[in-house]
Amino acid sequence: MTKKKQRSKVMVPEMRGEASTSMKYLTISNFEELFEYSGYNLSRLKILNLSELTELRLIWSGPIQVENFQNLTQLTVKDCKRLRYIFSSTMARNLPQMSSLDISDCEELEQIIENDQASSQYHLFPNLTLIDIHRCKNLKCLFPVTLAHGGQLSKLYQLNVRRVTKLEQVFKGDEANVSKYEEKVIHLSQLNTMMLDGIPNLVSFSPMGYHFVFQSLRLLQVGVCPNVTTRFRVDSKQSVHAKTQASQSVNKIIVGESATSQETAWPIGSNIWWQNGKEDDSEQVTALPELSEWENEWSNK
Template sequence: MVKSLTQLKKLTISDCEKTEAIIMEEEGLGMETSEILAFPMLTDLHLERLKSLTCFSHGKCARESGSQDRVTSRATVLFNQEDSRYIQHLQTLDVSHCDGLLNMFTPTIAENLVALTKLRISNCRILTEVINDEKGGDDRVVAFNQLKYMELDGLIGLRSFSSGGYTLMFPLLEDIIVTRCPNMKFFSQGPMEASKLKRVQVSKEVWFWARNLNITIQNMFEEMVRTSYQIPCIWMVLTTK
């Protein structure tokens, strides 16, 4: 069926509790037949309330682990390296209430999100990082050249956007919302550039800012720990004097 969706631009999949992957391997054919044509024009992808979802393509996930068993083949990222053909035109990615996801991308996949302008991830309970670290890549640059809006909400397991030492670049990012991420201690372990970003929204009418995005997230975490979420408005006033 996936071969007939070559003109598909918007895809929403929701409320499928047993769905483990969006693309399943065709029995007896392998992935080679479908992966050539699947979603080449996709611009908007919304994945909502898919509690068992672990990866975009089941066949690739299983081959990486060497097993077809669901438990032993659990993917570490939503999109794998071979999925780049599905997301190269993606402009909006919205993932919510997907409790089987550990990470969203590898740095290699992130580099293929050349058209992404909006990223929203919310209420994925075990997500620990957005970009999963690839060892030995501290000298690489991962650029989200078109990203303007990012929202991270209700990610109780999130520790950082990325723990890798590579450089992250967000040249157009102006709006970022970080709410209900109590374990997020920093944004990125490596260098970062986001020249247009001047504040982080933490509730409907409250923003934080302290020199740059990484320091802002660190200070937010320290303040939440110290005050048990009681003085965000006071902290904002102090930083805007």
């Protein structure tokens, strides 16, 4: 006998109509599809927690009234093992107040935004301040690099990516469309904290031809990313730069810029722990509890 699909229409019928207009916080039980009908009135919903929904495949589907989620500010998704993506492309374009995105232990997650390249032409997440991705082993990138263009992530304050073992790029893009003679500079001027830990397959922070600048960064942690080709450095004004280099040019650039005493540059693929303009040595880096634990675990495989 075929197992009947669990749908959210049998979950909380009182959510329909005026009874739900004051709802600001919602925690949901286990279903395969949520919000696939247009009858819900969740226009005041601000916080949505989805936890241990082992059968959940789709969060948003069907003829959704996107205005119902215009005030959603925080989304937490934990231990939803069958979920393939978080946002449909339509929903991603209609979450203007989204400020916090926390995703962990979603084993089959492949994309944050479904068909993210098609969505990248729109203005998305203008108020996003926190991105925290933890133990999503099938995720290969977070967002298209075009999402960072034009100030779309201008309010991003904290970016944490930990133990996402198949992640290859934080921001992905088509290098063929970028001139090797002209780089694209992207400023994330509000970013304060960036942690990239336990990502052994990470190749780059962004594609070649893109140069990220973080003027307000106060904490940079990069650990167990041995294959990364992005070079991180701090300039004389304490701005942090992330730039992916062609392998044949890496040594030449390091020699040319490392002679500047007011700058700090780290070797490609090295562990980094830098805070408030003070760089810790390698012993202090590996002394960080989470970093050393993951590094030991990975080295024993």
